[in-house]
Amino acid sequence: MRTILTVLLLATLTFMQPRREPPPATVLESYFSQQMGAVADSLQLLQQAIRGHASVAMQQRLFRSARLAYKRAEFLTEYYYPHLVRSINGPALPFADGENSRDILPPQGFQVMEEKLWAPAVAAKELQTAVTALRAQFTALQSQTDPYGFMDVYVFDAMRFELYRIIALGISGYDSPIALLSMPEAAAALEGVEYAAMLYAGSLTNDSIKHTLKERFSAARQYLLQHPGFNEFDRLHFITHYANPLSAALLALQQQLSLQQPPERRILSPEAPHLFAMRYYNVNGYSPNYESDPTAGRIQLGQRLFYDPMLSGNLQRSCASCHQASKAFTDGLARNMDLDGKALIARNTPTLLNAAFQSKQFYDSRAIFLENQVSDVVHNKREMNGSLQQTAHALKKDSTYVRLFAKAFAEGHNSITEENIANALASFLRSLTSLQSRFDLYMNGDTTVLNTTEKKGFNVFMGKGKCGTCHFAPLFSGVVPPYFAEPESEVLGVPASTRPHAPLDKDPGKYVLYKISIHRYAFKTPTVRNSALTAPYMHNGVFTTLESVIDFYDKGGGAGLGIAPPNQTLPAEKLQLTPQDKKALVAFMQALTDTSSWKAAAAY
Numbered sequence: 001m002r003t004i005l006t007v008l009l010l011a012t013l014t015f016m017q018p019r020r021e022p023p024p025a026t027v028l029e030s031y032f033s034q035q036m037g038a039v040a041d042s043l044q045l046l047q048q049a050i051r052g053h054a055s056v057a058m059q060q061r062l063f064r065s066a067r068l069a070y071k072r073a074e075f076l077t078e079y080y081y082p083h084l085v086r087s088i089n090g091p092a093l094p095f096a097d098g099e100n101s102r103d104i105l106p107p108q109g110f111q112v113m114e115e116k117l118w119a120p121a122v123a124a125k126e127l128q129t130a131v132t133a134l135r136a137q138f139t140a141l142q143s144q145t146d147p148y149g150f151m152d153v154y155v156f157d158a159m160r161f162e163l164y165r166i167i168a169l170g171i172s173g174y175d176s177p178i179a180l181l182s183m184p185e186a187a188a189a190l191e192g193v194e195y196a197a198m199l200y201a202g203s204l205t206n207d208s209i210k211h212t213l214k215e216r217f218s219a220a221r222q223y224l225l226q227h228p229g230f231n232e233f234d235r236l237h238f239i240t241h242y243a244n245p246l247s248a249a250l251l252a253l254q255q256q257l258s259l260q261q262p263p264e265r266r267i268l269s270p271e272a273p274h275l276f277a278m279r280y281y282n283v284n285g286y287s288p289n290y291e292s293d294p295t296a297g298r299i300q301l302g303q304r305l306f307y308d309p310m311l312s313g314n315l316q317r318s319c320a321s322c323h324q325a326s327k328a329f330t331d332g333l334a335r336n337m338d339l340d341g342k343a344l345i346a347r348n349t350p351t352l353l354n355a356a357f358q359s360k361q362f363y364d365s366r367a368i369f370l371e372n373q374v375s376d377v378v379h380n381k382r383e384m385n386g387s388l389q390q391t392a393h394a395l396k397k398d399s400t401y402v403r404l405f406a407k408a409f410a411e412g413h414n415s416i417t418e419e420n421i422a423n424a425l426a427s428f429l430r431s432l433t434s435l436q437s438r439f440d441l442y443m444n445g446d447t448t449v450l451n452t453t454e455k456k457g458f459n460v461f462m463g464k465g466k467c468g469t470c471h472f473a474p475l476f477s478g479v480v481p482p483y484f485a486e487p488e489s490e491v492l493g494v495p496a497s498t499r500p501h502a503p504l505d506k507d508p509g510k511y512v513l514y515k516i517s518i519h520r521y522a523f524k525t526p527t528v529r530n531s532a533l534t535a536p537y538m539h540n541g542v543f544t545t546l547e548s549v550i551d552f553y554d555k556g557g558g559a560g561l562g563i564a565p566p567n568q569t570l571p572a573e574k575l576q577l578t579p580q581d582k583k584a585l586v587a588f589m590q591a592l593t594d595t596s597s598w599k600a601a602a603a604y
Contacts, residue, residue: 024199025150028076031195032150035073036142042066043135050128059127060117064181067110070138071185072192075162079154080146082483088137089175093569098514108133111175118178152200153259156250157270159193163247164268164275164482166190171224171235172468177571180230187224190217193250201253209249209256216246231464236455240443244274267357267484275481276443276474278435283356285484287430288369294427297408302428304404305421310394311378313385314339319377319425322349328533329353329432334541338382345382346507348541351534353434353594354527357475360487363523363539364510370426371419388418395421434530434594441595443474450591457588460581465553466571467585470525476592478525489522491569493558494538498548504563505540518567532590546586550577 021027046062070077070089078085086095092111096104108130116127169175170186194217201210220242227233251273261270265285272280284293294302305311309318322336323329329352335344347363361367367376378386395401395416402413408424409415438449439458450458462468470490472481478488489510495502504521511520523539537543543552558564559572577585 023152024196024202025152025155027199028150028155028196029145032073032076033142035069035192036138038069039066039073040135040138040142042069043131043138047128047131047135050124050131053124056117056122059122060179063110063113063117064179064184067176067181067185068188070110071188072195074165074189075158075193075196076150076155077141078165079158079161080150081141081144084137084141088134091175094518096514096516096518098510098516098519102514102516104516104518110134111177114176114179152257153254153261155196156200156254156259157261159196160247160250160254160270161482162189162193163243163250167239167243167275168468168473168481171233171238172462172473173230173466174469177466177469182230183224183228183233187221190221190224193217194221197250197253200257204253204256206256209253213249213253216242216249220246233463234459235462236458239276240447244276244443247274268482276440278440278444278474281357281433281435281475283430283433286356286359286369287426288371292369292371292423292426294430295408297404298424298427299431301401301404301408302424302426302431304401305425306428311384311386311388311391312339313387317384322383323352328530330534332535334536339385343382347539348536350526351530352429353432353530354475354477356430356433357479357484357527358477358487358524359479359485360524363526364513365487365489365524366513370429371422374422374425374429375418388421392416392418392421434596436596437529437592437594439588439591440474451587453584453587454591455588456580457584457586457591460577460584461588464581465550465575465577465585467528467553471528475527476529477527487524489519489524491518491521491565491567492523492538492552493521493561493564493568493570494523494540494552495542495558495561495563496540498542502561502563504558504565505542507539509539520567521565522567522569528589529592530594532593546589547582550582550585554582 042062042065046059046066049059049062067089074089077088087108089110090107092107092115094104094106096102112130113127113134116123116130166186166189170189171182173180173182176182176185194214197213197217198210201213204210220238223238223242227238251271264270265282267282267285268275269280269282287293306319306323309315309321311318317339322331324331331349334348335346336349337343338345350363355361355370355373359368361370361373362376367373375388378384378388378391395405401416405415405420405424406412409420411417411420439454442450460467461471462473470478470488472479474481475484478490480486480488491509494505496505508520510522510524511517513519531537531546535544535546537546537549543549552560553570554575554577555561556572556574557570558568559570560574564572
């Protein structure tokens with residue numbers, strides 16, 4: 001009897017113990033699996049609808065359901081399975097890496113399906129093939145787990161990256177270019193992030209942080225759902241009033257939980273309160289290693305070298321001959337003359353401002369580091385026809401340079417080497433940051449600095465004009481957020497001149513590097529920061545004003561001129577921009593002109 005009573009007592013005590021909830025990361029592993037299953041189920045319904053010849057409207061509804069389910073777990077898929085993302089929700093364009101493989105991969109995934117479902121005539125067989133392939137991926141992901149499991153600090157990284165992705169890609173139409181379902185899809189993405197964030201917030205005793213976070217998530221989602229119109233959506237208002245404050249609140253939660261991101265080399269610091277906090281962008285994010293990082297001594301030395309014609313073969317041309325500080329480090333020419341003064345060089349001289357924030361250099365992306373760029377230009381027979389080896393030999397005879405190199409590099413008096421010359425120049429280039437425009441001031445709290453036209457221009461840029469789907473905010477270059485790893489290249493169909501019926505420009509672009517057909521006429525997307533100072537435009541300097549550039553895009557690029565190559569990546573459809581839209585776009589790009597004193601700092 002005593003034994004029975006003891007067993008009953010223990011059972012009662014066990015029952016009365018509060019049940020321990022699984023940790024948030026474990027819950028999210030189950031959530032991820034469930035969402036992958038939900039996507040697979042939605043795609044199965046779409047398969048059945050296609051086989052059953054259901055209406056296009058029904059098929060589109062099922063497609064929307066599938067992608068909304070995907071968006072609710074996008075923050076985890078993008079972070080933990082980045083190698084699969086292109087085949088899940090990447091652009092509907094063929095892809096070839098070039099560096100690792102010359103194989104051309106056909107497009108697949110949601111955007112391919114979107115293109116077919118919103119086409120004038122749906123190709124059922126091709127659509128069925130695309131759906132089947134995508135469903136197989138989600139079925140596999142449903143049972144797949146990260147070898148190390150989801151870790152709290154990285155989940156927060158994934159959540160904050162998703163907020164940046166929504167801002168820079170989601171609401172711009174980057175992954176819904178035809179159906180324009182960007183706002184409800186962004187709301188679904190926020191729903192997934194909110195679910196994860198509130199799992200972590202549940203452990204806090206500070207109700208204020210939980211309340212603030214819940215309130216900001218709810219407000220942001222409601223704004224997106226209440227304003228679904230793509231062209232009408234006020235992106236500037238959404239970012240400044242909802243997305244940026246939400247990002248800051250998520251960072252506050254992470255800090256409250258003492259989850260600190262391990263040291264890592266990246267462009268945007270994990271300590272940044274939001275995507276537009278420009279002082280948190282790291283100029284050393286793309287440098288070769290920590291030993292290559294700029295110092296005051298290296299910047300001073302690099303500046304002196306930048307203005308010294310000793311680097312050229314004829315001792316007549318310096319870097320500053322073509323990259324003039326007074327012209328935002330361009331030369332104001334369509335194309336400059338070669339070293340002999342007998343012919344034009346191949347391409348327009350790009351600005352050096354913010355070159356440190358480009359993950360690849362040159363219009364064809366052929367250089368990885370600024371040090372590589374320096375070496376390439378110096379040794380280019382048409383540009384400088386110099387030799388870093390010979391320059392090093394000459395510099396060793398100059399007492400001033402001997403002193404400056406000894407001060408800048410650890411090798412002391414043995415520091416005048418080809419590598420150190422390139423690094424000193426690269427250090428100076430990394431110092432040419434220009435991230436303090438009136439637009440930047442506005443995004444960081446000074447709401448008095450932009451007028452109504454400039455604000456409208458940002459919304460056109462990120463919306464109707466589709467500029468932001470190639471010139472990604474906030475750097476407004478082709479380097480894709482939120483990882484800022486790879487710069488995109490585009491085939492625009494640029495004409496050789498502005499004469500009527502001018503042919504396509506013959507420059508093969510990136511094709512020269514790898515001889516891959518889809519890279520023919522492809523050029524890296526440059527930044528439009530300071531573009532008001534850097535005319536003329538395009539790789540060949542064909543357009544002399546921002547207005548003429550906008551007109552070119554409004555017509556659908558080369559397609560609108562009747563000269564498009566078969567691999568043009570710019571959508572051929574006209575943008576239907578109004579004169580007011582175009583005026584606003586120019587005003588916004590002028591608001592991206594830097595207001596800091598880089599000219600004085602760069603002059604020598």
